[in-house]
Amino acid sequence: MNEINILWVDDEIDLLKPHIMFLEDKNYRVDTCKSGADAVEEVDRKNYDIIFLDENMPGLSGLEALSEIKAKRPNLPVVMITKSEEEYIMEEAIGSKIADYLIKPVNPNQILLSLKKNLDHSRLVSEKTTSSYQQEFRKIAMDLAMVNNHEEWSDLYRKLVYWEMELENIEDVGMIEILESQKIEANRQFGKFIEKQYPGWFEDEDAPVMSHTLFKELVVPEFKDDKPILLVVIDNLRYDQWKAFESVITNYYKKQSETSYYSILPTATQYARNAIFSGLMPLEMEKLHPDLWKNDTDEGGKNMHESDFLERQIRRLGLKINWEYHKISSLRAGKHLAQNFTSQKNNDLTVVVYNFVDMLSHSKTEMEVVKELASNDKAYRSLTLSWFKNSPLLEIIQQAQRLGFKLLITTDHGTINAKNPSKVIGDRDTSLNLRYKTGKSLTYEDKEVYAVKRPAEIHLPSINMSSSFIFAKDDLFFAYPNNYNHYVSYYKNTYQHGGISLEEMIIPFVVLNPK
Structure with missing residues (x-):
């Protein structure tokens, strides 16, 4: 752990020697002073990671010192410590954006918890999130092999979104890449599920x-x-x-x-x-x-x-x-x-x-x-x-x-987010959407689309007698062979809709x- 510098401000600081020794045994560096005015000077002199500030001191009070400290270092966490339980003091301290509020007498573990909460919060949350997702990863992988109805797909997708949003605030690139690979696999399986089940939903009482x-x-x-x-x-x-x-x-x-x-x-x-x-x-x-x-x-x-x-x-x-x-x-x-x-x-x-x-x-x-x-x-x-x-x-x-x-x-x-092109050829009356096409004489990559030769089977109209629909699967978008490279670079990594994906x-x- 990098050295953490603490400033502890209390007019009775000598009585807190056991607390300070406890923190120093945990490898924290603790400086002390006995007044609000001294605290303001110390903040000018040295960079601290956190301050423990007594509210009730002679001269410059804790709240007054807090105001001056915040004016100099607005992002420096300050923990207010007070004997008073009066509501107006709590409200004024909270309104001044304190990091924590402790009522005397405080024990060393309360101080340690406040330090962890304010200085180690991101690391601890990151480690816990990573550990929890590692456990959940195996369960999601098993669910993915077993899922076979629309309710289970909805549940699985919501679970993937939950973990995506949990992981987005931590710096573990490896975990995020693992989740991305699970999403890709989930969409691949979901495309197969829709291709097989979707036409039957219009006659099925258990349809979503x-x-x-x-x-x-x-x-x-x-x-x-x-x-x-x-x-x-x-x-x-x-x-x-x-x-x-x-x-x-x-x-x-x-x-x-x-x-x-x-x-x-x-x-x-x-x-x-x-x-x-x-x-x-x-x-x-x-x-x-x-x-x-x-x-x-x-x-x-x-x-x-x-x-x-x-x-x-x-x-x-x-x-x-x-x-x-x-x-x-x-x-x-x-x-x-x-x-x-x-x-x-x-x-x-x-x-x-x-x-x-x-x-x-x-x-x-x-x-x-x-x-x-x-x-x-x-x-x-x-x-x-x-x-x-x-x-x-x-x-x-x-x-x-x-x-x-x-x-x-x-x-x-x-x-x-459409990331990969899929080549398609159609006549000039083919629809323009990048994730689905309808028209006649469509040429496409069979594995990359859900093709519907008779649109009426899924309750869609036909533009003419030989019209069909194709829907892009996975993260594909349709691109025409002519001017292909320009078209692909223009639309790659853009948000599109019309096709088949969980999203x-x-x-x-x-x-x-x-x-």
């Missing part, structure tokens, strides 16, 4: 909740409480991104339940989000609502009729509710809704579709600055958290909490009640 059943199965039951509901659909939100900003929301809401559901294929906005609001698969949308549905090659926006789809689903389900729908695609629109949210107070349901995360992931391929900021999953989570803390969406949620709204948070699909398909649905 999917995009087209989400509203009926998970949203409608929440009306039983007679509380107004705010349903927020954050476009393109992965499960790990939800976990990144969950703690911000729980300042205002307490979590009632957290589950996950499966996005339909393609995991793309025009398919998955229209399915949420219509309660139908794309093939049925095309048949029942030809005035609202657009295929990939049709002109115009593909998600222009979500409100119309929702109106028809609400009518079909026989719900007698007051509701409004808002799509937020700009900062100005978000601020406007936040400022006027009280107008929603008489609604049974307020739906807010928030497009920011989708804009972020797409702009990552267009803007080099964002590409730098979100170079990997850890950075992508961090960027999402930073956005959320400063977004009008948080203001909207705060307003909803004050008005007593129940909060439902979900998304239409996730996204994956794209297994997505959050969270119910929260106002605090």
